[in-house]
Each structure stands twice: as C-alpha cells, then as structure tokens.
Amino acid sequence: MKNNTNVIDLENIETIYEGERTPVIRDVSLKVKSTEFIAIIGPNGAGKTTLLETINGLLPYTSGQGFVFGKMISKHRSEIRKNIGYVLQNFEIDPLAPFLCKDIVMSGRSGKIGMFRFATKEDWEEVWYSMGLVGMIDFAQRSIGKLSGGEFQKILIARALAQEPEILLLDEPFSNLDFSSRKQIEILLNRINDKHKITTVMVSHDLSFVPSKCKRVIVMDKGKIIMDGKKDWILTSDTINKIFHNGKGL
Amino acid sequence: MIELPISLLITSILGAMFAGFVCSTMGVFVVRMNLSSIGFCMSHAAFAGAAFGLMTSIDPLISAIIFSFVTAMILGPISEKARLESNVVIGFLFSIMIALAFIFLNFIPGQAASGTALRILWGSIFSVGYNDLLILALLSFILILFIVLFYKELLAVMFHRKLAESSGINTKLFYFAVLFFTGFAVSLSLRLVGGLLVYALIINPTSSAYQFFYDFKKILIFSPLIGIISCLIGFWLSLITDFPIGASIVIISAIIFAIAIILSPKRRRGNGMQYKKTLKAV
Numbered sequence: 001m002k003n004n005t006n007v008i009d010l011e012n013i014e015t016i017y018e019g020e021r022t023p024v025i026r027d028v029s030l031k032v033k034s035t036e037f038i039a040i041i042g043p044n045g046a047g048k049t050t051l052l053e054t055i056n057g058l059l060p061y062t063s064g065q066g067f068v069f070g071k072m073i074s075k076h077r078s079e080i081r082k083n084i085g086y087v088l089q090n091f092e093i094d095p096l097a098p099f100l101c102k103d104i105v106m107s108g109r110s111g112k113i114g115m116f117r118f119a120t121k122e123d124w125e126e127v128w129y130s131m132g133l134v135g136m137i138d139f140a141q142r143s144i145g146k147l148s149g150g151e152f153q154k155i156l157i158a159r160a161l162a163q164e165p166e167i168l169l170l171d172e173p174f175s176n177l178d179f180s181s182r183k184q185i186e187i188l189l190n191r192i193n194d195k196h197k198i199t200t201v202m203v204s205h206d207l208s209f210v211p212s213k214c215k216r217v218i219v220m221d222k223g224k225i226i227m228d229g230k231k232d233w234i235l236t237s238d239t240i241n242k243i244f245h246n247g248k249g250l
Numbered sequence: 251m252i253e254l255p256i257s258l259l260i261t262s263i264l265g266a267m268f269a270g271f272v273c274s275t276m277g278v279f280v281v282r283m284n285l286s287s288i289g290f291c292m293s294h295a296a297f298a299g300a301a302f303g304l305m306t307s308i309d310p311l312i313s314a315i316i317f318s319f320v321t322a323m324i325l326g327p328i329s330e331k332a333r334l335e336s337n338v339v340i341g342f343l344f345s346i347m348i349a350l351a352f353i354f355l356n357f358i359p360g361q362a363a364s365g366t367a368l369r370i371l372w373g374s375i376f377s378v379g380y381n382d383l384l385i386l387a388l389l390s391f392i393l394i395l396f397i398v399l400f401y402k403e404l405l406a407v408m409f410h411r412k413l414a415e416s417s418g419i420n421t422k423l424f425y426f427a428v429l430f431f432t433g434f435a436v437s438l439s440l441r442l443v444g445g446l447l448v449y450a451l452i453i454n455p456t457s458s459a460y461q462f463f464y465d466f467k468k469i470l471i472f473s474p475l476i477g478i479i480s481c482l483i484g485f486w487l488s489l490i491t492d493f494p495i496g497a498s499i500v501i502i503s504a505i506i507f508a509i510a511i512i513l514s515p516k517r518r519r520g521n522g523m524q525y526k527k528t529l530k531a532v
Contacts, residue, residue, distance in 0.1 A: 018333065019333070056416055058412065058415060058416060078418050078420070079418070081415075081416055081417060081418040082417070082418040084416070086413065086416035086417075088410070088412065088413055088416075091410070096460060096464075096516055097409075097464075098282075098460060098463055098464055098465060098466045098468075098469045099405070099408075099409050099464070099465075099466055100464060100465055100466075103405055103465075103466065103467075104409055106402065107402065107405055107406035107409055107413075107414065107417070108417055109402075109417075110402045110403055110405075110406045110414070110417055110418075110419055111417035111418025111419050112417070112418065113402065115400070115403065116399060118402075119402060143464035144409075145464070146464075156413075159413075163417060
C-alpha cells in the first residue's frame with residue numbers, strides 16, 4: 001500500500017509480451033492525480049494500449065513498480081479492476097450476437113456485484129442511469145449487433161460507467177467513427193469528467209480529437225513517454241509535428 | 251415398431267430428454283465461444299477410449315467416457331498455456347485421438363471387438379440404465395444451478411472475454427467450467443446418442459435457437475427445449491423405423507435447424523440486418 005494523492009503511480013515500468021524479448025513499453029513513469037483527464041497520444045505501435053492494459057493489470061509488468069489507488073497492481077489486480085472502467089478499441093461484433101444492450105451495460109457491474117450475488121434493483125438503476133447519461137436509454141432492448149459504430153461505442157462507455165469507476169480507461173474511443181459520432185463522444189467524455197469527476201485516461205493516435213476538458217497530454221513513441229505536459233504546449237510543439245507528419249496524424 | 255417394456259421405455263425417454271438438455275445447454279456456450287469442433291474431437295476421443303478399453307479388457311464405455319472427459323480437461327490448459335486458438339488445439343487433439351484409436355484397434359484380436367468399439371460411435375436406444383439416468387439428472391440439476399448462479403458472469407464472458415476480465419471477472423475459471431461441463435455432457439450422452447453424433451446435439455439446437463432470438467436468456471431457454479424435442483422425436487422415429495437412435499436424433503435436429511433458417515426473422519430482408527456488418531461500415 002502506498003500513501004499518496006496519485007490514483008495511478010507507475011515507476012520505471014517495463015512490459016514484455018509473453019514469448020517476446022523486446023519490451024513493448026519501457027522505463028515508463030507516470031503519475032496521475034484524481035479527477036485528471038489525460039490523453040496519451042502517439043503513432044500506432046507506440047505502446048499506448050499496452051500502457052492502459054498494464055494500468056488495469058490485464059498485462060503484467062516485467063519490471064518497475066505500479067500502484068493504482070495506492071495498491072500494487074501485480075498483487076491486487078482483480079480488486080483494482082472493479083474500480084476501473086475500460087473501453088476497448090472498437091472491435092467487430094457479430095450482427096446476430098444474442099445480447100441486448102441493457103445486459104451488456106449490466107455486464108460491466110458483474111465484477112463489482114461479485115460472485116454468488118444477483119443484480120439488485122440498485123444495480124439496474126445504475127444501468128439505466130449510465131444508459132441515460134450516454135443518451136442510449138431507448139436502446140435498452142435493442143440487440144447489440146444492430147447498433148452503428150457510434151451507438152456501440154456509447155454502449156461500451158455506458159458499460160464502463162455502470163461500474164461506477166474511479167478511473168476510466170479509453171482505448172481509441174474515436175476510431176472508426178464518423179465526424180458527428182466523434183463529436184458526440186467528445187461532448188460525452190467532457191461531461192463525464194466534468195460532472196462525475198472520474199479520472200480519465202484516453203488513448204488516441206489522432207491529434208484532432210483531444211477533448212477540451214483534457215488539459216494534460218502525454219506523448220508516447222517506441223514504447224517510451226517522450227513528452228508530458230499541458231495540452232496547448234504539447235500540441236503545438238515541433239516534436240509532435242515530426243512524429244505526426246505535420247500534425248495530420250498517422 | 252420395436253416393443254419395449256414400460257420401465258425400459260420410461261428410462262429411455264427420460265435418458266433422451268436429459269441428454270438433449272445437457273448437450274444443447276452446453277451448446278449455447280460452445281457455439282458462442284467458437285468451440286464447435288469440440289464435440290467432434292471428443293467423439294473421436296471416445297472412439298479411442300473404447301478401443302483402449304477393448305485392448306486392455308476394461309469396459310469400453312467406461313474408458314470411452316474417461317478419454318473424452320480427459321480430452322475436454324486438457325484442452326483449456328493447453329490452449330491457455332501455448333496461447334493457441336482453441337480450434338487449433340482441438341484439431342491437434344483430434345488427430346492424436348484418431349491415431350491412438352487406430353493403434354489400439356490394431357492390438358485387438360478379432361473383428362467382433364472392433365465392432366463393439368465402433369458401436370460406441372453411434373449409440374443405442376437400450377443402453378441407458380437407471381444409474382446413467384441418475385447421473386444425467388444430477389448433471390442437469392448442477393448445470394441449471396451453475397447457469398442461475400453465474401448468469402451475469404457467463405453473459406459477460408460470452409460477450410467479450412477481455413472486457414469481462416477488465417471488470418474483475420476471473421474468466422479463466424468460467425472458460426474451464428464450460429469445458430468441464432461439456433466434457434461431462436458428451437461423456438454421459440455417449441451411450442444413447444453415440445460419440446459420432448453427439449456433436450450435432452451440441453450444435454444444432456443452439457444454432458436453431460440463434461435464428462430467432464437476440465436475448466441470451468431466451469437462447470438459454472430455447473436451445474435446451476429444442477434439444478429435448480429433437481431427442482424425443484428422434485427416439486420415437488428410432489422406435490418406429492428401427493433406425494439407430496443417434497442418427498434419428500441428428501436427422502430431427504438437422505430438420506429443425508433447416509426450418510429455423512427458413513423461418514428466421516433475423517435473415518429476412520428489410521429487417522435492418524446485414525449478415526456481415528462490421529463496425530467499420532459506420
């Protein structure tokens with residue numbers, strides 16, 4: 001147990017995938033305070049997703065020390081995850097998949113409710129609230145395979161919110177979305193951070209959609225954090241221009 | 251038509267119902283987890299087991315059950331440890347089992363014994379005893395309890411394993427539990443349906459239910475129902491025609507599946523559905 005104000009505290013973290021020798025992320029140190037909204041940007045293959053999955057313990061780190069909520073990630077993985085909402089990068093879903101949106105949102109609370117326990121009225125109220133927050137309450141009885149990309153993304157965000165997380169990890173929340181859906185998700189993320197004060201760490205390879213509430217940007221390249229600072233300073237720096245080919249993204 | 255004493259008839263009908271229930275209930279998870287070839291693999295494991303039993307003078311049915319059960323048990327750890335797709339491991343185990351079966355058959359003297367081994371593959375209407383019935387009923391009860399108690403975890407794992415893991419669910423536990431219960435369901439249904447055809451009883455009823463519902467709960471109710479109906483009609487067909495029971499059950503479940511495909515509201519035009527829609531098409 002570590003006593004400090006940082007909800008995420010990584011020190012010289014290195015993560016290597018099983019069966020490989022080269023670390024995907026190395027020498028990563030990161031401190032995130034409660035209620036912060038951070039964007040991690042970098043080209044494809046920079047190690048952004050690996051960093052997110054190291055934070056929630058889906059990937060074990062091979063060296064360094066990692067703490068979330070003051071608890072060592074490697075020892076308290078399952079416990080930590082119950083308070084971290086994770087939105088995966090857009091993935092394909094079978095259009096015939098037999099799942100209703102409300103059940104998918106409720107599945108986010110499964111870990112929190114715990115084994116041998118059934119969802120209570122309060123759990124369902126949290127589900128309706130989360131669905132309402134992302135504007136998807138009318139889709140409760142709809143099949144998940146019938147949704148558009150933007151709608152699906154909102155359901156995944158509602159799923160993470162239903163968990164009542166203290167930290168929200170978002171992996172490329174704008175990928176494969178059209179402009180209007182991107183805008184809607186951006187407004188939604190701003191609102192969540194503003195209203196619910198949830199610490200948010202968002203990963204993106206696209207510079208054009210860093211939400212306005214996000215004040216701190218971290219730049220990753222080749223597995224390392226190469227810049228960490230205020231959004232306005234980072235997004236106008238020469239290094240960013242070099243990495244992103246004149247700021248157009250990769 | 252075959253004339254059966256009433257007690258044998260009741261035992262056989264109940265046996266068919268329980269076999270239909272356990273196989274098609276596990277089918278819901280097996281199909282969703284893309285482990286469709288597991289039944290095929292285990293049926294050949296059963297064949298190898300029967301051959302082994304005959305070679306070593308053990309009851310071929312017992313050894314068939316042990317082989318198919320052990321196959322289900324080692325499948326999960328191998329695919330987890332070797333980080334291989336389950337279907338790759340299934341293909342690997344399937345080829346080993348069929349090779350072992352041929353080796354064991356080679357050591358069995360006389361053709362009658364080989365015939366006994368082969369009978370394990372197509373099942374028998376008279377083979378379900380009172381003890382089998384009790385074990386099948388117990389498995390059915392445990393399965394219902396398992397699904398009711400862990401419905402929310404199972405739904406999360408069936409939707410997306412990594413997302414479920416990220417919510418704090420021990421997904422490995424549920425993955426292994428599904429393999430464990432499938433191994434049990436296949437092993438216990440071998441006597442009635444036969445190893446070669448038990449595969450169809452896992453896949454067909456679930457695939458039929460998938461044609462009508464988007465709600466996982468409804469699939470979990472209707473898949474076993476279709477499985478039980480297939481077994482009962484198959485049983486009756488076997489009685490009146492003297493067809494092997496396994497074959498009769500499979501024919502009925504295949505007919506139900508074909509009808510489901512034709513009637514499926516999910517496949518109708520104008521339903522806003524495309525069979526291959528991806529999120530990239532936004």
